[in-house]
Amino acid sequence: MTTNNNTNELATTYSPADVESKWYKQWESGKYFKPKKGKANKSFCIIVPPPNVTGKLHAGHALDITTQDSLIRFKRMKGYETLFLPGLDHAGISTQSVVEKMVFEKEKKTRRDFTREEFVKKIWAWKEEYGNHILDQQRAMGASCDWDYLTFTLDPIPNKAVKKFFVDMYNKKMIYQSDYIVNWDPMLQSAVSDQEVDHKDVAGNFFHIKYAIKGSDETLEVATTRPETLFGDTAVAVNPSDERFKHLIGKTAIIPLCNREVPIIGDEHVDLEKGTGCLKVTPGHDFNDFEIGKRHNLPIINILNKDGTLNDICLEFKGLSTKVARNVVSKKLDELGLLLDKKPHTHPVGHGERSGVPIEPMVSKQWFVNVNDMSRRAVVAVENGDMKFYPKEWENTYYSWLRNPKDWCISRQLWWGHQIPVFYCDNNHQWASEHNDTECPTCKSTKVHQDPDVLDTWFSSGLWPMSTLGWPDEKAMEEKKFHTFFPTTVLVTGYDIIFFWVARMMMMSLQTQDQVPFKDTYIHAIVRDKLGRKMSKSLGNGIDPFDMIAQYGTDAFRFALASGAGYNRGINLDPDRIGGYRNFINKVWNAFRFIYPHLQAGSAQLTDMSKLDHHERWILAELNTTTKVMNDSLEIYRYDEACAAVYSFVYDKYCSWFIELSKNILNGDNAAVKLQRASVLKFVFRKILALLHPITPFITEELWSQLKEANEDLLIAQDYPEYDKALEFTQDQDQMNKFVEVVTSIRNLRASVNIKPKDEVNVELFTDHNELVTYFRANLVNFQELARVKSLTVGNKELNRPNKSIVNITTHTEVFLPLDGVIDLKDQIQRLEKELAKTTADHKNYEARMNNEKFMANAPENVREEVKQNERELREKIQSIQENLVQFKG
Known part of the structure; x- marks a missing residue:
C-alpha cells in the first residue's frame, strides 16, 4: 500500500490483501474487462469452462483461471479486442443430489414427496442462494471476465440452443430412442456417463457354478463374481478354438435355479487362458455380454428394478438388493450341490461419483445421438489443422475416441436440467418441438405430455461456445457480437475431459456452424501435491487456493501455478514453492522502494541512445531478450518459459546486478550521469511491470500507479512490451554476462573456503579470448566493488597457473583464487x-x-x-x- 501517489512513502512490506481488493474494484467499475477494439484490429476470446454451480474453487480451477486470465491480459495489452466470457454449469446430477440431501436433512422428505415443479423450484432457490460462490472466488484469483456476459446453462438462450439442436438432429434421425445398456445408478435411479463412474477395488469372490447340459451327462463349470445375475442369462459362451468345449457349441445349457434353457454359443471374446473357459452371458447386465448378445441375436432379460433390487423374474429372491442376493443365491446353489467352489477375488467395481453406490449395468430405453458423421468431421478438422492441440500429443487421446465412436446416451432420469423436447399424445404419436406444444401435430389431440427425462449435462455444455455468444437467437447474437468472437480463440482445459467436452464441442459446432468452435486447445497439467500424488480427501493432501491466497497473496500463487504450466502432464504444487514466489513478489516491491526516490527526475522514455553507458546498454539488451522470450512463449502457451525468463531477468539481472552497479552512480555527484541512470532504471522497471502484469496483475498495477505519467491510463490498458531492434547491444550483452559469470565464480570460491565478506583477495583469470583479457582488465574497479578483489591478474591460457589455489572453470575463463596467506591451508x-x-x-x-x-x-x-x-x-x-x-x- 502507498500513502500518497505523489510521495515516495511506500509500506515497508507489501500487503496483498489491501492491494488486490482495491484494484479489482477499480478495474471492474472502470469497465476495463469489456471488449474494446485495439491496435491489433483482431478479436481474442476465451470462454471459461463453466464450473459446476455446486463447485468450490480448487487448485485445478485456480490453474485454469491463471492460465486463461494471463492470456487475456496479454492479448488485451497487445491491442486485441478481448472477451473473457464466464459461465456456470447447472451440473444436473451434482446439484440435484445436493438439494435432495439438504431436503432430507431439513424436512425428512425425498424428492418423490414433491411434484416435479415443486422440487425444481427448490433447486432454483438453492442455486440463487449458494450457486454463485465460485464466481466470487474466480474474482479473487484476478479473473478479468466481462461479467455482463455471465451465462448459466439453464438460461433462456442456452435452453433455446439445446432445443434447436435436439429438434434438428431428431428430424434428421441422428437422435433416436432405443433400448441399450447403460451405467445405471440405483440411488439416483438414472443413467450416468462413464465420467460419473469411479472404479474402486472391492473384495469379493469367484463363484464356480455347475450348469447342466440338456440331454447329456456333461456339465459346464462357470465362474462369476455375480451369481445373482444368472436369472438374466440367455446363453453360455465358449471360445470356438477351445478343444475342451467346441463340440458343445449348438447344444443347450440349463440355467440353475430358474431352469431356463439357453444355447451354448461360440464367441472369441471368451479368454482361453483365464477362468474356466465357460462364460455365462447376461446381455441385460454386462457391457461385454451385451455386445455378445448383439452378435448372436440373443434375447435381453432385465432382472432389476430401478432401485437396484431384483424383480419378479428372480423368483423367491425378488426384492433383495444385489449385494444381499449374491450371498443368498450362492447359499441356495450350495444347498443344491451346484456351487463347485468359492474363491476370494478383488476386482474393480464402478461406483456412482455422486451417490457412492455400486453402478448396475442395465438395459433401458434411452435417447442417443448417432455421432458417426459428426465424429468423422471432428477428426478431419484436427487433421487439417483447423484446430490445433497444445501439446500436440493430446491429438492421440482425441482421436482414440472419435475414430472409434459409440453413440452417445444423452438422457438422464432426473428432474433438474434441460427436459427432453419430445412430446407424446395419447394416440402414441411422438414428435420433437422447440416449443411447449399442447396439441399433437398429427391427430390434433390435446392430451399431450413431454418426455420426463432431462438431457445429459454435456449436451448443453457441447453447445457452450455458441450459446454463450447468443446462438441461435439473432438479436442475442448481435448483442453479444457472435460474428466477432466466434470461433473463439483458445480452449484451456484438462486432459480428463477431452472425450467428454472437447470432442463434443467440436462435433456440435461443426454440425451447427460448419466451423470449429475454437482455433487452439491448450491442455494444461493436472495439479498434484508436492510428492506428485493426486489431491484427495482421503490423503488429506489437498491445497485450498484461499489458504494460499491468504498466506502468500494472489500474485505469488498465480506465478507459482504459471511457472509450472507448460507442456507437462503434472504440476507438483508445494506451498514452500509458493512461498518462494512470494519472496520474488516482495523483491519487486523492495526494489521499487529502493530506486523510487531516485526516479523523480528520470524520464520514462530513452531520448538519446548514444549517451548510454556499457551497463545501461547491457540491461536494455537483457530486457529486450526477455521481452522476446515472453512474447514468443505466451503465444504458444509456454507459461513456464515466460515465467523463468522474467524471473531470471528481474531477480538476477535487474535487482542483483544493475541496481548494485547503480548505487555509486545514484549516490554520486555527477548530475548528468545520475539523471541518465535514473531514466534507465525507470524505463526498465516500467517495462518489467508491463511484462509481469498478465501473470501478477495486482502488485504491478499498484506499482504502476506510482510510476505512470499524469496522462497515462492504468497498466491493464497499456501496450505490452515488444522486441525492439534499437535495443540490440550484442557485444555489451555478451561481455557483461561473462563478467557476471566470472564475478559469481569468485564469490562462490570465496564462500567455499569461508573467506569473510570484507576481506580482499587476489584473483587470476586465464582466457584465450583476447577481447575478454582487455575487457576484464578495464573492469578492475567493478571487480573490486563486486567481489572484493585486491589485485587482478588477467592472461591467456598459456601462462602458469598458481599453486595452492582453488579454481572454477567457466566456458570461457579459468578463475583462480590463490589461498596462500589468505587462509590456514x-x-x-x-x-x-x-x-x-x-x-x-x-x-x-x-x-x-x-x-x-x-x-x-x-x-x-x-x-x-x-x-x-x-x-x-x-x-x-x-x-x-x-x-x-x-x-x-x-
Missing part, C-alpha cells in the same frame, strides 16, 4: 579430508541403492530419480574435493 586440508570421507560414505549409500535391483524395480519413479540425482551430485562433489586437495597440497 592446513586447517582447510583437514576440513576437506573430513568432508571427503563423509561425502564418500554418502555416495556409497546411494550407489548401493542404485545397484539393488529389487529396490530400483519397486521404488516409485520419483524416488528412483532422486536416488540417481543424489548419486550423480555426490560423485561430482567427490571429484571437486579431490581436485581442491591436490591444489592445496600442491
Whole structure:
C-alpha cells in the first residue's frame, strides 16, 4: 500500500490483501474487462469452462483461471479486442443430489414427496442462494471476465440452443430412442456417463457354478463374481478354438435355479487362458455380454428394478438388493450341490461419483445421438489443422475416441436440467418441438405430455461456445457480437475431459456452424501435491487456493501455478514453492522502494541512445531478450518459459546486478550521469511491470500507479512490451554476462573456503579470448566493488597457473583464487579430508541403492530419480574435493 501517489512513502512490506481488493474494484467499475477494439484490429476470446454451480474453487480451477486470465491480459495489452466470457454449469446430477440431501436433512422428505415443479423450484432457490460462490472466488484469483456476459446453462438462450439442436438432429434421425445398456445408478435411479463412474477395488469372490447340459451327462463349470445375475442369462459362451468345449457349441445349457434353457454359443471374446473357459452371458447386465448378445441375436432379460433390487423374474429372491442376493443365491446353489467352489477375488467395481453406490449395468430405453458423421468431421478438422492441440500429443487421446465412436446416451432420469423436447399424445404419436406444444401435430389431440427425462449435462455444455455468444437467437447474437468472437480463440482445459467436452464441442459446432468452435486447445497439467500424488480427501493432501491466497497473496500463487504450466502432464504444487514466489513478489516491491526516490527526475522514455553507458546498454539488451522470450512463449502457451525468463531477468539481472552497479552512480555527484541512470532504471522497471502484469496483475498495477505519467491510463490498458531492434547491444550483452559469470565464480570460491565478506583477495583469470583479457582488465574497479578483489591478474591460457589455489572453470575463463596467506591451508586440508570421507560414505549409500535391483524395480519413479540425482551430485562433489586437495597440497 502507498500513502500518497505523489510521495515516495511506500509500506515497508507489501500487503496483498489491501492491494488486490482495491484494484479489482477499480478495474471492474472502470469497465476495463469489456471488449474494446485495439491496435491489433483482431478479436481474442476465451470462454471459461463453466464450473459446476455446486463447485468450490480448487487448485485445478485456480490453474485454469491463471492460465486463461494471463492470456487475456496479454492479448488485451497487445491491442486485441478481448472477451473473457464466464459461465456456470447447472451440473444436473451434482446439484440435484445436493438439494435432495439438504431436503432430507431439513424436512425428512425425498424428492418423490414433491411434484416435479415443486422440487425444481427448490433447486432454483438453492442455486440463487449458494450457486454463485465460485464466481466470487474466480474474482479473487484476478479473473478479468466481462461479467455482463455471465451465462448459466439453464438460461433462456442456452435452453433455446439445446432445443434447436435436439429438434434438428431428431428430424434428421441422428437422435433416436432405443433400448441399450447403460451405467445405471440405483440411488439416483438414472443413467450416468462413464465420467460419473469411479472404479474402486472391492473384495469379493469367484463363484464356480455347475450348469447342466440338456440331454447329456456333461456339465459346464462357470465362474462369476455375480451369481445373482444368472436369472438374466440367455446363453453360455465358449471360445470356438477351445478343444475342451467346441463340440458343445449348438447344444443347450440349463440355467440353475430358474431352469431356463439357453444355447451354448461360440464367441472369441471368451479368454482361453483365464477362468474356466465357460462364460455365462447376461446381455441385460454386462457391457461385454451385451455386445455378445448383439452378435448372436440373443434375447435381453432385465432382472432389476430401478432401485437396484431384483424383480419378479428372480423368483423367491425378488426384492433383495444385489449385494444381499449374491450371498443368498450362492447359499441356495450350495444347498443344491451346484456351487463347485468359492474363491476370494478383488476386482474393480464402478461406483456412482455422486451417490457412492455400486453402478448396475442395465438395459433401458434411452435417447442417443448417432455421432458417426459428426465424429468423422471432428477428426478431419484436427487433421487439417483447423484446430490445433497444445501439446500436440493430446491429438492421440482425441482421436482414440472419435475414430472409434459409440453413440452417445444423452438422457438422464432426473428432474433438474434441460427436459427432453419430445412430446407424446395419447394416440402414441411422438414428435420433437422447440416449443411447449399442447396439441399433437398429427391427430390434433390435446392430451399431450413431454418426455420426463432431462438431457445429459454435456449436451448443453457441447453447445457452450455458441450459446454463450447468443446462438441461435439473432438479436442475442448481435448483442453479444457472435460474428466477432466466434470461433473463439483458445480452449484451456484438462486432459480428463477431452472425450467428454472437447470432442463434443467440436462435433456440435461443426454440425451447427460448419466451423470449429475454437482455433487452439491448450491442455494444461493436472495439479498434484508436492510428492506428485493426486489431491484427495482421503490423503488429506489437498491445497485450498484461499489458504494460499491468504498466506502468500494472489500474485505469488498465480506465478507459482504459471511457472509450472507448460507442456507437462503434472504440476507438483508445494506451498514452500509458493512461498518462494512470494519472496520474488516482495523483491519487486523492495526494489521499487529502493530506486523510487531516485526516479523523480528520470524520464520514462530513452531520448538519446548514444549517451548510454556499457551497463545501461547491457540491461536494455537483457530486457529486450526477455521481452522476446515472453512474447514468443505466451503465444504458444509456454507459461513456464515466460515465467523463468522474467524471473531470471528481474531477480538476477535487474535487482542483483544493475541496481548494485547503480548505487555509486545514484549516490554520486555527477548530475548528468545520475539523471541518465535514473531514466534507465525507470524505463526498465516500467517495462518489467508491463511484462509481469498478465501473470501478477495486482502488485504491478499498484506499482504502476506510482510510476505512470499524469496522462497515462492504468497498466491493464497499456501496450505490452515488444522486441525492439534499437535495443540490440550484442557485444555489451555478451561481455557483461561473462563478467557476471566470472564475478559469481569468485564469490562462490570465496564462500567455499569461508573467506569473510570484507576481506580482499587476489584473483587470476586465464582466457584465450583476447577481447575478454582487455575487457576484464578495464573492469578492475567493478571487480573490486563486486567481489572484493585486491589485485587482478588477467592472461591467456598459456601462462602458469598458481599453486595452492582453488579454481572454477567457466566456458570461457579459468578463475583462480590463490589461498596462500589468505587462509590456514592446513586447517582447510583437514576440513576437506573430513568432508571427503563423509561425502564418500554418502555416495556409497546411494550407489548401493542404485545397484539393488529389487529396490530400483519397486521404488516409485520419483524416488528412483532422486536416488540417481543424489548419486550423480555426490560423485561430482567427490571429484571437486579431490581436485581442491591436490591444489592445496600442491
